[in-house]
Amino acid sequence: MSYSNNDLFSPRQLRWLAATLWLSLPLSAHAAAASAAQPQTFVAAKKALFKLYxxxxxxxxxxxxxxxxxQGKKMVPDLERCGYKVRKQATRAARIEWEHIMPAADFGRQRxxxxxGGRKSCVKNDPGFAQIEGDMHNLVPAIGEVNGDRGDLGFSDWNAATGMYGQCEMVIDFKRRQAQPPQRSRGAIARAYLYMAERHQLRLSDQQRKLYNGWNRQYPVSxxxxxxxxxxxRLQGNHNRFVQEQCD
Structure with a gap:
C-alpha cells in the first residue's frame, strides 16, 4: 500500500500513535471501546461475515x-464455474460453511x-472458548465437503498430486491425516495461525511455526x-497484525 508524500505520517506511524494514545486511556475508556465491538461468538461471527462477503x-x-x-440467507458455491468435482458428499458440496482455519479442536484441546466434554462442553461452559471460536480473523467460507474432509487435520506441503476435487487443488491425505492447501490460500492460512497463537496464547509446535513463518514470507497478502x-x-475491534503489517 502507498501513501501520499503530503501526508504528515505514514500508516505505520499512525498506528504507533494510535497505540500510544490507546495505552494512555483510562481503563473505563478501554472498557467502553471493547463493549462497542460486536459480541464475539461463532453465531454472531457467521452473521457478520455473511454480510461482509x-x-x-x-x-x-x-x-x-x-x-x-x-440465495436468501444461504451462500452457495458455483461448482461448475470453478471446475469442482464432488468427491463423495454431494449435499455438503452444494453449500458453503464457515471454516475455522485453526480448527476448533486445536484451540479447544488447550482448554x-x-x-x-469436548466442544459442546466448551460452548456451554467456557465464555473464553466462545471468544476464540467466534474470532472472525480465523473464519473463511469453504465448500462444505472440503470443510468436512479437512476436519481438524493439520496443513502441510508434500508435493501431492491434485485432482481429488477436480480443478480445486486442495488435497486431503486421510491416512497421513494431513491437508495440502492450494498455494492461493497458504499465506492467509499462515497469518491466521500465527495470529491465533499470539492473540489467544495458543501453542504451536516448532514445525508449525517454521511452516507458517515460511508461508507468511513466501505468499504475501492480497x-x-x-x-x-x-x-x-471495525466489527470485532482488533486487527490481525500479521496481515496488517504487510498492508502498508
Whole structure:
C-alpha cells in the first residue's frame, strides 16, 4: 500500500500513535471501546461475515476459488464455474460453511472444558472458548465437503498430486491425516495461525511455526486480505497484525 508524500505520517506511524494514545486511556475508556465491538461468538461471527462477503460479491471460496451465489440467507458455491468435482458428499458440496482455519479442536484441546466434554462442553461452559471460536480473523467460507474432509487435520506441503476435487487443488491425505492447501490460500492460512497463537496464547509446535513463518514470507497478502482485515477490525475491534503489517 502507498501513501501520499503530503501526508504528515505514514500508516505505520499512525498506528504507533494510535497505540500510544490507546495505552494512555483510562481503563473505563478501554472498557467502553471493547463493549462497542460486536459480541464475539461463532453465531454472531457467521452473521457478520455473511454480510461482509455479500457486500463483496466478487469474493470466492477460500480453498477452491469458487464463485459464491447468495440465495436468501444461504451462500452457495458455483461448482461448475470453478471446475469442482464432488468427491463423495454431494449435499455438503452444494453449500458453503464457515471454516475455522485453526480448527476448533486445536484451540479447544488447550482448554479444560474440552477435556471435560469436548466442544459442546466448551460452548456451554467456557465464555473464553466462545471468544476464540467466534474470532472472525480465523473464519473463511469453504465448500462444505472440503470443510468436512479437512476436519481438524493439520496443513502441510508434500508435493501431492491434485485432482481429488477436480480443478480445486486442495488435497486431503486421510491416512497421513494431513491437508495440502492450494498455494492461493497458504499465506492467509499462515497469518491466521500465527495470529491465533499470539492473540489467544495458543501453542504451536516448532514445525508449525517454521511452516507458517515460511508461508507468511513466501505468499504475501492480497488486496482482499487487507480489506477484509480492515472490515473485521471495525466489527470485532482488533486487527490481525500479521496481515496488517504487510498492508502498508
Amino acid at each position: 455479500q457486500a463483496n460479491p466478487q469474493q470466492t471460496t477460500f480453498y477452491c476459488g469458487c464463485p459464491i451465489r447468495y 479444560l472444558c474440552w477435556q471435560e 488486496r482482499w486480505e487487507c480489506e477484509r482485515d480492515e472490515a473485521i477490525a
